[in-house]
Amino acid sequence: MEFRILGPVQCRNGARPVKLAGPRQERILAALLLGADRVVSVSRLVDVVWDEDPPATATRQIRNLTTALKRTLLAEGAADDVLTAEGPGFVLRPGSFDLRSFEAHVSRGEFREALACWSGPALSGVDSAALRGEAEELDERRLSVVERCLDEEISAGEDSVAELTALVAEHPLREPFAGLLMRALHQQGRQADALNVYRQARTRLVEELGIDPGPKLRELYERILRDEPEYGKTRCFLPYDVPDFTGREAEIRRLLDAVRLGRPVVVDGMAGVGKTSLAVHAAHRLAADFPDGQLFVDLHGHSPTREPLPPEAALEALLGQLDIPASRLPGGVDRRAELWRTRTAGRSLLVVLDNAASAEQLRPLVPGSATVALLVTGRRRLAAVDGAASISLEVLPDEEAGALFAAASGRPDTGVAALCGNLPLAIRIAAARLQNRPQWTVQALAERLGSEHDRLAELKVAGRDVAAAFALSYRELDAAQQRMFRLLGHNPGADIGVPAAAALAGIGEREAERLLEDLLDAHLVRQPALGRYAFHDLIAEHARNAARDEESGPAVRRLLDHYRDGGGLDWYRTERANLVAVTRHALDAGLDEYAWRIAADTADHLRESGHLDELLDVARTGITAARRIGDPQAIQLSLASLTLAFWENGRLTEGMDCALERLDVVRASGDRGAEAIALSRAGALHGMLGRYPEAIRFYRDGLAVVGETGAATLWTNLSNAQEVLGRLDDALASARRAVDLREDERGVILSSAQLGLVLSRLGRFGEAFEVIERSITASRDLGYLFGEAWSRIDLADALLLADRPGDAREQAEHACAILTRLNHPLLLAMAANSLGTACLALGETETGLKRHRLALETAKRIGYRLQEARALAGLGQVGAAREHYAAMGLPTEPTSRETTASAAVLHSNSTTPAPSTTKPPAKAPRAIEPVNTPT
Numbered sequence: 061m062e063f064r065i066l067g068p069v070q071c072r073n074g075a076r077p078v079k080l081a082g083p084r085q086e087r088i089l090a091a092l093l094l095g096a097d098r099v100v101s102v103s104r105l106v107d108v109v110w111d112e113d114p115p116a117t118a119t120r121q122i123r124n125l126t127t128a129l130k131r132t133l134l135a136e137g138a139a140d141d142v143l144t145a146e147g148p149g150f151v152l153r154p155g156s157f158d159l160r161s162f163e164a165h166v167s168r169g170e171f172r173e174a175l176a177c178w179s180g181p182a183l184s185g186v187d188s189a190a191l192r193g194e195a196e197e198l199d200e201r202r203l204s205v206v207e208r209c210l211d212e213e214i215s216a217g218e219d220s221v222a223e224l225t226a227l228v229a230e231h232p233l234r235e236p237f238a239g240l241l242m243r244a245l246h247q248q249g250r251q252a253d254a255l256n257v258y259r260q261a262r263t264r265l266v267e268e269l270g271i272d273p274g275p276k277l278r279e280l281y282e283r284i285l286r287d288e289p290e291y292g293k294t295r296c297f298l299p300y301d302v303p304d305f306t307g308r309e310a311e312i313r314r315l316l317d318a319v320r321l322g323r324p325v326v327v328d329g330m331a332g333v334g335k336t337s338l339a340v341h342a343a344h345r346l347a348a349d350f351p352d353g354q355l356f357v358d359l360h361g362h363s364p365t366r367e368p369l370p371p372e373a374a375l376e377a378l379l380g381q382l383d384i385p386a387s388r389l390p391g392g393v394d395r396r397a398e399l400w401r402t403r404t405a406g407r408s409l410l411v412v413l414d415n416a417a418s419a420e421q422l423r424p425l426v427p428g429s430a431t432v433a434l435l436v437t438g439r440r441r442l443a444a445v446d447g448a449a450s451i452s453l454e455v456l457p458d459e460e461a462g463a464l465f466a467a468a469s470g471r472p473d474t475g476v477a478a479l480c481g482n483l484p485l486a487i488r489i490a491a492a493r494l495q496n497r498p499q500w501t502v503q504a505l506a507e508r509l510g511s512e513h514d515r516l517a518e519l520k521v522a523g524r525d526v527a528a529a530f531a532l533s534y535r536e537l538d539a540a541q542q543r544m545f546r547l548l549g550h551n552p553g554a555d556i557g558v559p560a561a562a563a564l565a566g567i568g569e570r571e572a573e574r575l576l577e578d579l580l581d582a583h584l585v586r587q588p589a590l591g592r593y594a595f596h597d598l599i600a601e602h603a604r605n606a607a608r609d610e611e612s613g614p615a616v617r618r619l620l621d622h623y624r625d626g627g628g629l630d631w632y633r634t635e636r637a638n639l640v641a642v643t644r645h646a647l648d649a650g651l652d653e654y655a656w657r658i659a660a661d662t663a664d665h666l667r668e669s670g671h672l673d674e675l676l677d678v679a680r681t682g683i684t685a686a687r688r689i690g691d692p693q694a695i696q697l698s699l700a701s702l703t704l705a706f707w708e709n710g711r712l713t714e715g716m717d718c719a720l721e722r723l724d725v726v727r728a729s730g731d732r733g734a735e736a737i738a739l740s741r742a743g744a745l746h747g748m749l750g751r752y753p754e755a756i757r758f759y760r761d762g763l764a765v766v767g768e769t770g771a772a773t774l775w776t777n778l779s780n781a782q783e784v785l786g787r788l789d790d791a792l793a794s795a796r797r798a799v800d801l802r803e804d805e806r807g808v809i810l811s812s813a814q815l816g817l818v819l820s821r822l823g824r825f826g827e828a829f830e831v832i833e834r835s836i837t838a839s840r841d842l843g844y845l846f847g848e849a850w851s852r853i854d855l856a857d858a859l860l861l862a863d864r865p866g867d868a869r870e871q872a873e874h875a876c877a878i879l880t881r882l883n884h885p886l887l888l889a890m891a892a893n894s895l896g897t898a899c900l901a902l903g904e905t906e907t908g909l910k911r912h913r914l915a916l917e918t919a920k921r922i923g924y925r926l927q928e929a930r931a932l933a934g935l936g937q938v939g940a941a942r943e944h945y946a947a948m949g950l951p952t953e954p955t956s957r958e959t960t961a962s963a964a965v966l967h968s969n970s971t972t973p974a975p976s977t978t979k980p981p982a983k984a985p986r987a988i989e990p991v992n993t994p995t
């Protein structure tokens with residue numbers, strides 16, 4: 061659906077205009093479109109519809125008319141949110157809008173396309189005093205674009221005489237049109253006609269307004285009178301604009317908009333990021349707006365073979381481009397700066413100062429006239445130009461980087477741009493090497509760039525060298541900044557915070573932050589988030605190459621000390637990726653004591669946040685390091701982490717192997733407390749694999765070797781296994797024992813949830829709901845998402861037993877949402893089954909079957925036998941479910957007290973589950989809990 065105000069106010073559905081309910085609705089539509097995507101108040105709409113004489117019922121009528129307008133738009137197929145009531149008024153969100161298209165074309169310099177968006181005077185046919193001023197502004201905007209369009213076309217040598225003759229007749233007092241017609245005629249050799257246009261314009265202005273033409277038109281008249289042949293072909297000192305310039309549309313739009321608003325622009329960024337290319341490309345697009353010329357000076361702020369250009373020399377170059385010979389220049393920077401400002405005052409000039417070194421170099425070069433546009437580039441962030449728009453360039457996005465390589469090399473990109481870190485200079489060098497070696501393939505080039513330690517050596521060609529560009533930036537740092545830069549090359553992580561950088565350098569945090577900010581200003585590091593700093597890949601290689609052996613060893617150990625000491629929960633969340641990288645780096649460097657300790661301390665935090673792939677990587681690193689050390693305590697704790705990782709990733713058989721190996725290690729060490737924990741872990745895995753009698757044996761062995769302090773988890777898990785096997789009185793006693801022994805808040809939550817579920821299976825629903833809801837509340841207060849999901853599954857199952865499937869569905873949906881976020885396949889299988897059972901009981905067959913299929917797929921993948929059986933039962937696969945229950949030693953007949961969903965299916969001849977209230981089978985044991993690593 062298309063909306064129009066650049067001409068008659070319309071809403072069109074394809075080629076057909078949508079019929080509106082009279083002029084009042086047209087006025088409302090016009091006002092809403094002028095305020096598109098913003099709230100337009102009812103009071104504003106009242107003014108638009110009735111000007112200054114609204115009736116008493118105006119507000120109600122506005123709401124009625126606007127509601128009717130929305131109904132009309134929806135009937136024509138518009139989106140539901142096209143027109144909404146918000147706050148004090150209404151918001152219209154037009155999908156296709158001619159004003160928006162017009163401005164987009166203008167921002168890209170597509171003037172003819174922009175003018176094609178118009179079909180008459182703005183808001184034509186809508187007579188509202190409140191809108192008249194905005195309609196006039198739009199018409200004036202159109203005329204200014206017409207002027208810019210014709211100015212460009214005349215400068216390009218196009219014949220615009222006929223069009224301008226008509227415009228001058230239509231707008232006889234508009235001096236810019238007269239001036240453009242004079243230029244067009246003079247360009248065709250029609251000097252007399254051009255001068256006659258001036259005389260006619262002057263006569264009209266004097267007779268109708270009593271004024272003479274303005275200074276620009278008078279100056280143009282004098283130039284044509286002298287028959288200056290080069291007028292309108294401004295002298296341009298801009299460098300070559302590369303034809304394959306790619307991307308940067310957002311930055312170019314910001315730059316063009318700022319210049320056209322009269323603001324200076326400063327572009328900064330790291331070496332090789334494409335500052336000069338962007339500035340030159342934008343300057344060529346702006347050239348037609350500055351008929352007096354486009355000046356360019358390279359200030360050599362970062363040139364490998366030259367010192368930065370002194371301000372006096374830069375002013376000599378600029379004034380020379382204005383035809384002032386060196387012999388006539390005064391001495392001293394101040395007097396030359398004064399002459400520069402005098403000669404540029406009032407002139408329409410574009411000045412590009414490339415590669416600025418410092419504010420001191422730049423400050424004397426700033427012109428004093430608002431008619432002179434200034435565009436500056438530099439590696440450092442510069443604050444020499446007050447009011448300037450600052451544009452900091454980053455490396456290219458992936459798609460634009462690949463497009464640049466393809467354009468520069470003539471071959472499609474297959475990963476080279478990414479290996480160049482998306483840095484434009486590196487991409488162009490790589491493309492040039494490929495062009496100069498036609499026997500190479502793109503894949504061969506990618507292989508040469510594949511090593512992060514040799515990449516910079518490959519990125520040089522014909523005097524262009526990425527490493528040399530970085531080296532120049534490095535040489536400009538002071539000694540302390542250089543040392544911090546070198547040491548950052550030893551950081552294994554993707555980024556670094558101030559405390560870690562301080563540890564790496566062995567200095568205070570305040571000093572470290574100051575040095576990091578200095579490197580940020582020099583664009584040698586970037587800041588992906590507040591307080592975090594990171595290298596570009598190629599600069600990281602340069603920092604490693606600059607390293608000094610005597611600094612490296614102590615710096616790395618200081619950094620590893622920092623990560624080994626750890627921090628709070630927020631610290632672990634922030635440093636997660638770095639901790640993974642640090643453990644791998646410590647292992648590769650042979651620093652095994654650091655590797656296993658950091659891995660063991662990190663594992664539980666990764667589990668809590670649901671980063672299960674990283675959990676497995678870290679745990680494997682930890683056990684490798686521990687085995688190389690040979691310390692039994694390190695081995696058993698690292699095996700505990702690896703068991704946890706396999707468990708959470710649903711790799712139960714491998715988890716069982718680790719748990720049994722750990723059990724052997726702790727038994728050999730004589731650590732009875734660790735033996736009890738290992739027995740609990742092994743028993744839990746037996747339960748997950750459907751071996752409940754074996755699980756009970758392990759739990760009882762654990763209780764036999766541990767005291768009261770470490771028994772709570774064992775009692776909880778024992779209760780769970782007893783519950784599954786239908787020994788509910790024993791399960792209740794074990795659950796109560798677990799709750800009584802719990803000392804930690806999270807453990808209380810898990811044990812209490814188990815107690816509540818057992819109570820519900822005994823039909824004691826009041827007690828059950830109270831206990832489980834307390835667990836949910838406690839989990840939310842602690843921010844313990846795992847415990848909250850667990851407790852909500854218990855509550856859903858208890859509600860199913862109480863014949864409340866609607867409430868059960870709500871709890872199971874909450875649990876599924878949390879577990880999806882946590883990436884937890886074990887609990888997700890349980891929650892999906894509970895949700896499926898609830899939906900089937902509510903008669904929502906399709907949703908219920910979909911959830912049981914999800915549970916079946918997940919349970920099969922991880923080997924979770926009980927939930928696989930429950931899912932099969934829910935899907936009506938009676939025989940398969942019965943076989944699973946039998947293999948686990950579980951009854952397939954319902955008890956007299958409890959009619960289960962699976963049992964209902966097993967006794968039905970139907971192929972779909974009966975939608976009766978159901979008792980869900982029990983859940984997995986809660987055996988895997990955080991491992992405490994000794995300091």
